[in-house]
Amino acid sequence: MTPYEWLQTAIFVIVLLVLVKPLGAFMARVFQGERTFLSHAFAPCENILYRICGVRKEEEMGWQRYAWAMVLFNLVLFVALFTMLMLQHLLPLNPQKFPAFTWQLALNTAVSFVTNTNWQAYSGESTASYFTQMVGLAVHNFVSAATGIAVAIAVIRGFARRTTSMLGNFWVDMTRCTLYILVPISLLAALVLVSQGVIQNFSPYKTVALVQPVTYDKPKLDDKGNPVTESVTAKDVTIPMGPVASQEAIKELGTNGGGFFNANSAHPFENPTPLTNMVEILLILLIPFSLTYTFGAMVGNTRQGWTLLGVMLLILLLSFTVLQGVESRGNPSIAKLGVHGANLEGKETRFGLAGSNLFTVATTGTSCGAVNTMHDSLTPIGGMVPISLILLGELVPGGVGSGLYTMLAFAIIAVFVSGLMIGRTPEYLGKKIEVREMWLSVVTVLIAGVTVLIFSGIAMITPQAVSSMANPGAHGLSEVFYSFASMANNNGSAFAGLSANINFFNILGSIAMLVGRFVPAVAVLAMAGSLAEKKYVPPSLGTLPTDKVPFALWLTLVILIVGALTFFPALSLGPIVEQLQMMGL
Amino acid sequence: MKELKPAILMFIAFTVICGGIYPAVVTGIASVAFPDKAGGSFITDTSGREVGSILIGQPFSDSKYFWPRPSAATDFAYNPMGSGGSNAGPTNPDYLKTVEARVKAFKDTGGAGTVPADLVQASASGLDPHISPEAANVQIARVAKARGMADDALTKLVVAHTEGRQLGFLGEPRVNVLAVNLVLDKLAP
Numbered sequence A: 001m002t003p004y005e006w007l008q009t010a011i012f013v014i015v016l017l018v019l020v021k022p023l024g025a026f027m028a029r030v031f032q033g034e035r036t037f038l039s040h041a042f043a044p045c046e047n048i049l050y051r052i053c054g055v056r057k058e059e060e061m062g063w064q065r066y067a068w069a070m071v072l073f074n075l076v077l078f079v080a081l082f083t084m085l086m087l088q089h090l091l092p093l094n095p096q097k098f099p100a101f102t103w104q105l106a107l108n109t110a111v112s113f114v115t116n117t118n119w120q121a122y123s124g125e126s127t128a129s130y131f132t133q134m135v136g137l138a139v140h141n142f143v144s145a146a147t148g149i150a151v152a153i154a155v156i157r158g159f160a161r162r163t164t165s166m167l168g169n170f171w172v173d174m175t176r177c178t179l180y181i182l183v184p185i186s187l188l189a190a191l192v193l194v195s196q197g198v199i200q201n202f203s204p205y206k207t208v209a210l211v212q213p214v215t216y217d218k219p220k221l222d223d224k225g226n227p228v229t230e231s232v233t234a235k236d237v238t239i240p241m242g243p244v245a246s247q248e249a250i251k252e253l254g255t256n257g258g259g260f261f262n263a264n265s266a267h268p269f270e271n272p273t274p275l276t277n278m279v280e281i282l283l284i285l286l287i288p289f290s291l292t293y294t295f296g297a298m299v300g301n302t303r304q305g306w307t308l309l310g311v312m313l314l315i316l317l318l319s320f321t322v323l324q325g326v327e328s329r330g331n332p333s334i335a336k337l338g339v340h341g342a343n344l345e346g347k348e349t350r351f352g353l354a355g356s357n358l359f360t361v362a363t364t365g366t367s368c369g370a371v372n373t374m375h376d377s378l379t380p381i382g383g384m385v386p387i388s389l390i391l392l393g394e395l396v397p398g399g400v401g402s403g404l405y406t407m408l409a410f411a412i413i414a415v416f417v418s419g420l421m422i423g424r425t426p427e428y429l430g431k432k433i434e435v436r437e438m439w440l441s442v443v444t445v446l447i448a449g450v451t452v453l454i455f456s457g458i459a460m461i462t463p464q465a466v467s468s469m470a471n472p473g474a475h476g477l478s479e480v481f482y483s484f485a486s487m488a489n490n491n492g493s494a495f496a497g498l499s500a501n502i503n504f505f506n507i508l509g510s511i512a513m514l515v516g517r518f519v520p521a522v523a524v525l526a527m528a529g530s531l532a533e534k535k536y537v538p539p540s541l542g543t544l545p546t547d548k549v550p551f552a553l554w555l556t557l558v559i560l561i562v563g564a565l566t567f568f569p570a571l572s573l574g575p576i577v578e579q580l581q582m583m584g585l
Numbered sequence B: 001m002k003e004l005k006p007a008i009l010m011f012i013a014f015t016v017i018c019g020g021i022y023p024a025v026v027t028g029i030a031s032v033a034f035p036d037k038a039g040g041s042f043i044t045d046t047s048g049r050e051v052g053s054i055l056i057g058q059p060f061s062d063s064k065y066f067w068p069r070p071s072a073a074t075d076f077a078y079n080p081m082g083s084g085g086s087n088a089g090p091t092n093p094d095y096l097k098t099v100e101a102r103v104k105a106f107k108d109t110g111g112a113g114t115v116p117a118d119l120v121q122a123s124a125s126g127l128d129p130h131i132s133p134e135a136a137n138v139q140i141a142r143v144a145k146a147r148g149m150a151d152d153a154l155t156k157l158v159v160a161h162t163e164g165r166q167l168g169f170l171g172e173p174r175v176n177v178l179a180v181n182l183v184l185d186k187l188a189p
Helices: A003-031 A038-055 A063-086 A103-114 A128-159 A170-196 A244-253 A274-299 A302-328 A350-363 A380-391 A404-423 A435-460 A474-488 A504-531 A549-582 B004-033 B035-039 B093-108 B133-137 B140-147 B151-160 B177-189
Strands: A205-222 A225-241 B042-044 B048-051 B173-176
Touching: A003 A170, A003 A274, A003 A350, A003 B140, A003 B151, A038 A170, A038 B004, A063 A128, A063 A170, A063 B004, A103 A128, A103 A350, A103 A504, A128 A170, A128 A244, A128 A404, A128 A504, A128 A549, A170 A244, A170 A274, A170 B004, A205 B177, A225 B042, A244 A274, A244 B004, A274 A302, A274 A350, A274 A404, A274 A435, A274 B173, A302 A350, A302 A380, A302 A404, A302 A549, A350 A504, A380 A474, A404 A504, A404 A549, A435 A474, A435 A504, A435 A549, A435 B035, A474 A549, A504 B133, A504 B140, A549 B140, A549 B177, B004 B035, B048 B177, B133 B151, B133 B173, B140 B151, B173 B177
Parallel strands: none
Antiparallel strands: A205 A225, A205 B048, B042 B048
């Protein structure tokens, strides 16, 4: 790395860490129902909302009811979005007159946005109207993020509370999260983005004359129906417009990742300058990292939160270093042709190598899945970095809320394994870890991985799936493997060469997204329910301290071992074989 | 089904707040505070005609212009309606042949020495408006010859149009191809 790249990365990490405590403490206050500086303005709105919706805010819910409210709310969201996409042609704010989505694509898109995955089998600028983008998709960016955070907060309460079965009120948590946290930060961020050139308007697409007209070969069918090309000259081009900034802000903040345009955060209208690039990376990581502080504050020991944050940051920065190392070396097959420089295929000039790579690890370390780099064109080991981050279960730092609860499931496994090794009853945060908690943690941690492996296997024996790979050989396997990893873990980024808008991926992918989202969410809520009922066990000499460096290192090791044991065979056949091929071995 | 009523009403309420009020407020403030930027940063040539957005690259191939990076946009290079990258994997034989052809084209048009990677590898968006200063420098001799200008004058022009790192440490130095070509048309039509 050059000194500038070090400096940029270091300043970024410092800014992020400085923000963790204030935002984390603020979120703890919001979810504990304490007054904040925004209460003056928002508390009346909040109360009106509850009255209209028939929510009694003092009424607490047990885990079953909390989970049921969450699932039902998401079901309503799904039905509404699916309907909206099927009726796009009848709805307003559609200056380009886009037709309705097909049902398969509508199904995939609706599931994708409800599950916070934002896998996109379509390209925004040529498929989705402003109404769909703004009223349909952007709303889901908020509420799917709020759903994840609400579940995480309920889980934290499971650890923090003693001998009760109550975990809070889902409607209240979801409302407070949206009103006090997501909307204000998004508003601020959207204005910063516009000030740098991210567009925000409702104009029709704009046609301008090119300085130099371009001639290209356009494919068409001749008289006999054979595909041929004809030479065409384009004198002008159409530039898409839209309310991009408002959507861009929540897309990153809620770790959603669904781009307004096909090129996502690589598009100059979504991400025009190096500064917007760093702001967007910051937005992606901000809430997941800050929630570790919220966790520490709510369980009454902030060191517990900092320990988890340390593990997240360690794995994230290690991944960044590997990615930066292999990408800066470039592609040996291209260097042979007399080309000098890093691997720049699928990267934008303005972000530089470090800005591209930092975005890549941030978006796959979380469940964001926005991209400013085309992951398909990374070098083989470079591409293995984002796949691995996704496969680890997106917990460094993970999606908003989902990252924290997955990390807590891993912490329980780490405590349990170490308990077995030293022959003590495992305890975490003063709660005895028993069979039920272990079962639920293992389900949370492994369900996505199992789905990925089974579905990728099915794809490999399905001709329709195999023929949609864009690149031959080992790289093609990586494309399919990445797509299911991305959907099952609710990431949404892709090795985008894969032609994913076919029934096979739309339908199987929808199942993967639903399983990957709701099985862990309900499992951790069930775990929280049983933890909340337990008595507090004060730490004794035999208790493993979980707020110290040795535990952080142990937890890191457990995460890496579980990840490696599950996925090493598949990774060997994809990226590792391809790296050897590329090096000419 | 006690939770069905809040589920439906909450959905409607948040659609109004997050899908209506929030974007409307952002649009309102943006159109007052940053009207040009919110509208797409459009620029005009000497005759006042809109010639595109400074943020969106254009396909130059004439030897009198600086050339941008290769573009993998759909239909034709730099098509703003078809943003996207090549998604070519690093060992894909077709991709390696494409790069080889680009290197050859570069050398055939008077490029000398090693080739800067950004001139033969496509961007992520297909609309990248920038090239590296090195990629501009290796094109100076060709552009100077086609326009009958002195190399020195062009070198100065490239230096003047090189944007440094933002705030001194963010991103990489770069040259906006559309901006520099518009100046060229003005200086030596």
